Amino acid sequence: MLKSQPRTTGPLRALAAALLVLLLTACGTRSEAPQGDCPACPACPGCEPGATGEPGKPATPAYKPLQPARWSDLPAWNDDDLRAALPAFLQSCRALAKRPQWPLWRPACEQAQALSAPSAAAIRKLFEARFQPWLLTNPDGSSDGLVTGYYEPLLRGSRTRGKPYVEAVLGVPPDLLSIDLGAVQPELKNLRLRGRLQGNKVVPYYSRAEITRGEQSNGGRVLLWVDDPVELFFLQIQGSGRVRLPDGSMTRLAFADQNGHPYQSIGKLLVERGEMTLDQASMQGIKQWARANPTRLADLLNANPRYVFFSEQAIRSGDGEGPNGALAVPLTPERSIAVDPRHVPLGAPVFLSTTRPATTTPLRRLMLAQDTGSAIRGVVRADFFWGFGDQAGSEAGRMKQQGKMWVLLPPGAAPE
Structure with a gap:
C-alpha cells in the first residue's frame, strides 16, 4: 500500500x-x-x-509488545484452511530471501517450497514445527486492537484531459x-x-489545497485523468487502484510517495460537525454525503492536507493478485494485511482473530504482514486487504472491528 x-x-x-x-x-x-x-x-x-x-x-x-503464547491460544487455529495462506507465505519468502534475516527464515521457507500439493494439515504441521506464536500486546497490557480494511478500487479515466475526465492523477513531482x-x-x-x-x-511541501488549486506545477507528472474527485480521494487513501480507459483496457496505479503532511480523517470531521453519526462515517456514507453536497466537496477534501502521488504499473492478463505492498511482493486478497513495522516484521505470518465487517461473525485466519500504511500505527493494529472491485470495497468500507493478533516467528527472530 x-x-x-x-x-x-x-x-x-x-x-x-x-x-x-x-x-x-x-x-x-x-x-x-x-x-x-x-x-x-x-x-x-x-x-x-x-x-x-x-x-x-x-x-x-x-x-514488551510480544508475549510468548501457545498454539492452543490461537482460536480456531486448527480450522483455518492454510492452503489459502501458503501462496502468500511463499511471496513473503521471496522478499525475505533478499534480506539480512533470511538465515532465520530459510528453513521454513525451503520446507514450504518443497511441499507438493500439501494438505492443510501438512502446512499446519510445518508452521507448528518451524514457528513460535507471540501475542501482540499494547502498552497498557491489553491485547485488543483496531482492524480496518482496504481494497483496490476501480476508477474510470483517460490519458487525455476532456470531460468527464478532468481530475489529474499525479506522479511524483520532481521538486519533492x-x-x-x-x-x-x-x-x-x-x-x-x-x-x-x-x-x-x-520548506514543507505543498498541501492538498495548494496542489489542487494549481499552486504546484504539475511538471509534466500527470499520469491520467479521472472523472470523479471523490473516487480519486479514496484511491489516495487506499494507496493503489485500477483505472479503466475508454478503449476498455485497464492500468494499475500504485503508491509512489506523498507530500509529508499529516492525514486528517474527513469522516471524523463530518462527525464532529454533526453532519453524520459515527456509524455512518464509512466510505459509503462519505460518498453519499459528497453526492448530496457537491458545492462543499472541495473544502471537505482539502481539510485533509495529505496528498498521494502514484506510479503506473501494467496489469497482466488474468492477474488475480493485488498491487505490490511495502514488502515489494503482490498482495493476496484476504490473506495480506498492513501492519506497523515498528512492532511486526514485514513478511511475518500473523494469526488474526477478529470479526467480519459490521458483524459479530468470527473471522479467524492466518495472514501475512506484507504492507504498511500511514494510518496503521500501534502494536495491535492491522489493515485487512480485501482485494479488487466493488464487493471488496463494500467489505473494506464497513470494516472497523476489534481483534487480536499473534505474530509467528522462527527461532532466533523472537525477542529476548
Whole structure:
C-alpha cells in the first residue's frame, strides 16, 4: 500500500540533522518518555514504549509488545484452511530471501517450497514445527486492537484531459525532496521527512489545497485523468487502484510517495460537525454525503492536507493478485494485511482473530504482514486487504472491528 524510494539531497539531509538535534535536545529535558513516544526520543535511557528513565539514571523495565503464547491460544487455529495462506507465505519468502534475516527464515521457507500439493494439515504441521506464536500486546497490557480494511478500487479515466475526465492523477513531482531519517539515526527507522526547496531553504511541501488549486506545477507528472474527485480521494487513501480507459483496457496505479503532511480523517470531521453519526462515517456514507453536497466537496477534501502521488504499473492478463505492498511482493486478497513495522516484521505470518465487517461473525485466519500504511500505527493494529472491485470495497468500507493478533516467528527472530 505505502512504500517509497529514498531520494536524499544535501539540503534535506541538513534539515534532517537539525531536526534530529531538536528531538534529542527535547528528549534530554523530559523525565519520562510517554508510551509510544520513542520514535521522537531515541536517546532517552530505556526509551522503549512504556519505559521511563531520566538521563544518567537506570530506566525502569521496558514493556514488551510480544508475549510468548501457545498454539492452543490461537482460536480456531486448527480450522483455518492454510492452503489459502501458503501462496502468500511463499511471496513473503521471496522478499525475505533478499534480506539480512533470511538465515532465520530459510528453513521454513525451503520446507514450504518443497511441499507438493500439501494438505492443510501438512502446512499446519510445518508452521507448528518451524514457528513460535507471540501475542501482540499494547502498552497498557491489553491485547485488543483496531482492524480496518482496504481494497483496490476501480476508477474510470483517460490519458487525455476532456470531460468527464478532468481530475489529474499525479506522479511524483520532481521538486519533492524525501529522506529516510534512519539514514541519519538508526532509531528513526521507518520515519521519513519530505519538503521542497524555496530559494536556499527547505520548506514543507505543498498541501492538498495548494496542489489542487494549481499552486504546484504539475511538471509534466500527470499520469491520467479521472472523472470523479471523490473516487480519486479514496484511491489516495487506499494507496493503489485500477483505472479503466475508454478503449476498455485497464492500468494499475500504485503508491509512489506523498507530500509529508499529516492525514486528517474527513469522516471524523463530518462527525464532529454533526453532519453524520459515527456509524455512518464509512466510505459509503462519505460518498453519499459528497453526492448530496457537491458545492462543499472541495473544502471537505482539502481539510485533509495529505496528498498521494502514484506510479503506473501494467496489469497482466488474468492477474488475480493485488498491487505490490511495502514488502515489494503482490498482495493476496484476504490473506495480506498492513501492519506497523515498528512492532511486526514485514513478511511475518500473523494469526488474526477478529470479526467480519459490521458483524459479530468470527473471522479467524492466518495472514501475512506484507504492507504498511500511514494510518496503521500501534502494536495491535492491522489493515485487512480485501482485494479488487466493488464487493471488496463494500467489505473494506464497513470494516472497523476489534481483534487480536499473534505474530509467528522462527527461532532466533523472537525477542529476548
